[in-house]
Amino acid sequence: MSLTNKEINLFARHLILEDFTEKKQKILSRSQVTFVGMGGINSPIIIYLSYIGIKNFNIIDYDNVKISNLNRQIIYSQNDIGKKKVLCAKRFLKKINSKLKIRTYNAKIIKKNCNKLLSNSDLIVDGSDNWETMLIVNDYCVKYNVPLLSASVAGYDGNIALFNNIPNKHLCLRCVFPIKKEIELPRCDTVGVFGTSAGVIGILSAHKIANFLTSDKNEQFKSNIVYFNGKNSNFSEIELSYNKNCKLLKL
Numbered sequence: 522m523s524l525t526n527k528e529i530n531l532f533a534r535h536l537i538l539e540d541f542t543e544k545k546q547k548i549l550s551r552s553q554v555t556f557v558g559m560g561g562i563n564s565p566i567i568i569y570l571s572y573i574g575i576k577n578f579n580i581i582d583y584d585n586v587k588i589s590n591l592n593r594q595i596i597y598s599q600n601d602i603g604k605k606k607v608l609c610a611k612r613f614l615k616k617i618n619s620k621l622k623i624r625t626y627n628a629k630i631i632k633k634n635c636n637k638l639l640s641n642s643d644l645i646v647d648g649s650d651n652w653e654t655m656l657i658v659n660d661y662c663v664k665y666n667v668p669l670l671s672a673s674v675a676g677y678d679g680n681i682a683l684f685n686n687i688p689n690k691h692l693c694l695r696c697v698f699p700i701k702k703e704i705e706l707p708r709c710d711t712v713g714v715f716g717t718s719a720g721v722i723g724i725l726s727a728h729k730i731a732n733f734l735t736s737d738k739n740e741q742f743k744s745n746i747v748y749f750n751g752k753n754s755n756f757s758e759i760e761l762s763y764n765k766n767c768k769l770l771k772l
């Protein structure tokens with residue numbers, strides 16, 4: 522399927538980039554990206570991915586919009602307070618491109634429903650701030666070899682990790698954070714969060730996702746974790762390797 526004239530005009534400024542081909546635009550166009558949570562990080566991610574030409578999204582969130590969300594969850598406005606997040610997000614995105622195909626699930630991910638809610642994904646973005654949910658999503662992605670972008674922000678700082686989940690090349694969230702018992706993560710409603718920090722993490726995540734989806738799959742995409750220090754506005758990076766004691770490691 523070739524690009525329409527409208528799409529060629531719409532994406533003209535990145536289609537003329539030296540390394541950006543029409544083939545890459547088509548890859549973005551047919552990619553299916555699933556969002557777990559539609560909060561401060563996932564809002565800018567999905568907005569930017571919509572603008573650069575990804576058309577197929579699943580959005581999973583069980584919350585309603587609260588006034589305290591609005592310092593960072595830029596997909597919502599004051600008119601949305603009290604309404605279901607998934608429906609408000611869909612309405613916002615349809616204004617960017619009416620051709621977007623968006624499936625919404627007003628639900629919380631649990632072990633029982635994760636196979637249904639997370640299926641048909643080329644990549645899953647986990648922006649939840651709940652360790653139990655993060656593990657359910659991680660385990661699904663490892664089991665079905667689905668790439669996972671996991672991002673979080675607390676206070677002024679944030680981090681992003683992209684797991685390829687390539688068969689026979691194990692490296693997952695449990696490898697990096699080998700925590701056995703349930704933990705209470707620092708949450709926005711307890712430690713606070715600076716709006717622009719969520720924006721930085723969200724836009725960098727969207728950029729990584731676009732690069733990953735259009736990259737040559739024969740090339741090994743480097744797995745790393747990027748830390749953002751929001752007080753100094755600088756980044757650091759740690760390359761990741763698998764943990765031989767990870768319970769998901771397939772020997």
Ligand SMILES: [Zn+2]
Nearest residue numbers: 693695696767
């Ligand atoms: Zn692992």
